[in-house]
Structures are given as structure tokens and as C-alpha cells.
Amino acid sequence: MYFDVVSQCVQSLKTVEKWLDKAEEFAAAKKFDPSVLINARLAPDMKNFIYQIQSACDYVKGAAAWLSGQTAPRHEDNEKTIGELRARIRKTVAYVETVKEAQYEEASRRRVSFSWAPGKVMDGKDYLLQMTIPNVFFHIAMAYAILRHNGVDVGKMDFLGPIDLVPAPAADQS
């Protein structure tokens, strides 16, 4: 399930690219500089859109790396344009997709440490549940909220992304 959850996080991260398209179209239609939008925030003491994307990317990247026993590649936080944010998402997705299902085999036995918690670790399962899932979705949702609040035409289905519905078996349809 580690691989599946990380893959869902990747899927959710990919949906952000479509929001970026919509953000660009909105800025063009309203004739404003898109950098205003990606520097927007929901409260003065909260981080801006750029940071939310960087952070979402890093939590997905971190999950893939730590849970497969690797060290995550370093991605500098220097994006200033929508194009650069798109590139950040793509290099994150590209890295995470190099990690194959079998590499998560030992995930539940791995320990993850943090610079802000010296001498402490989280076990792999707690890290996936308490750190990866809430943080990835928090930052993706804050990015969505910033765009939505500023008038970009994103909706719930843009957030969810692809949903795998299959035909109901005949017995279920009676």
C-alpha cells in the first residue's frame, strides 16, 4: 500500500499542472501579471502559492525516497514563474516514478528522521499516515484554495483528478 499511496500523491500533484494552465489563462484574460497570483496567500502570515507547491513536491519526493531507503535528490526552492513551478512538479514526478513498487517492501520497517527533531525518528507507517498524506494534501489544497479565492476557475473535479469507475457487475445492477 506504500507504493499505492505515494502513487496517489503523485496523481494529485499532477492535477496541479492543469490548475497552472487555468491560472495562466485567467491572468491572460484579465491582463494581470501571473506572478501576482503565484505570490498570493490566504493570510499575511501564511506562505504563498509558490511555497505550497514546493512543499507539496518535497513531501511527495521525501515519501518516495525515505520509504524506499534512498536519499531524496535536492531541489532548490527558487521557482519564480508558473513555468518553473511546472518544471518543479515534473522533476518531482519523474524522480518518484523511478521508485518501483518492490522498493517499498521494507517501508514499514524504515525509520525517518527530521532535522527539527534531533534524536527522534518516525517509523515508516506513521510517516506515511501522519506526515506524508496530511502534508501532501494540505499543501496541494492550500495551493488550490489560493487560486480559488483569487477567481481562477478550478473546481472539485480538478482537485480529485482521474476516478477509476468500472461497469457494475450484472448482479449489482438488479
Next chain:
Amino acid sequence: MYFDVVSQCVQSLKTVEKWLDKAEEFAAAKKFDPSVLINARLAPDMKNFIYQIQSACDYVKGAAAWLSGQTAPRHEDNEKTIGELRARIRKTVAYVETVKEAQYEEASRRRVSFSWAPGKVMDGKDYLLQMTIPNVFFHIAMAYAILRHNGVDVGKMDFLGPIDLVPAPAADQS
């Protein structure tokens, strides 16, 4: 892992109760009617705080029910106060906690149908990954964003809730 993911969703839902305390304190300090806050939204064509909580609750409740082969109890969407939202969260948590780990044993083989997709179903794993996780965290995050945008003193640690850090084994500290 089904039980674990649903339990994490419950954990995240419980954290909302603390935000409700902070929302009440903020309204009292600023001398405004708390109903203004829970009727707030991030955009005029987006749902309000009350709806975000109701919806988060229903996605957690639905996951526990459908993935354990039960029918979810019906909870009316009639909350109008912070106290009633707290009660909605508590009855959701109480229901979900009646479902024990063993009851999720067949979860991956269950099929979930939706009124908006007649003749179609999702399999249990897709439902957990593509529907439960993104929807639960979307609605909880939108509730957080509405409070944060309106000045309530909630922060990232209030969103994450408890993090299980344990002492690093001696070998890891070398």
C-alpha cells in the same frame, strides 16, 4: 492498511475540534457572531465552512461503512452552530470507531457505487485512494483555509495533529 488510513482520517477530523475552540475564542475576543465565521467561504461560488465539515465527516463515515461492507448511518445536514458541528464530528468519529480492523479484511474486494454514477462502481482500493483520501483532506483543508483566511489563529501543527516520534535507536544517533 484500510483500517490505518481510515483511522488517520478520523485523527484528522478530531483535530478540527480544536480549531472550533479557537474559532469560538476568536469570535468572543472580537465580539462577532460565530455563525458569520462558519457561514464564510473562500469564493462566492464555493461552499461554506459548515458544508466543508459535513462533507469531510461523510467521506470518513462512508469509507468506514462501504469498506467494511456496511451501510452508513444517515446524518442530516442541519448544523447551524459550532456546537452542532462539534456534535456532527463526534457522532461521525463514534460510528467510525465501531468498525474494527478485522471488518476491513475484504475491503479491497468490495465495490462502491454512487448515485451520480449509475451502472458504475469503484473497487475498494480505488475508492480508498482516489475518493476517501483526497476528499477527506480536501474538505478538512478547505475548512482550515476558511478559518485561516478569516484570522483564526490555526497553524500547520493544528492541521497535522499528533505525530508519533520515538527515540532514535542508538545506532542511528552515531
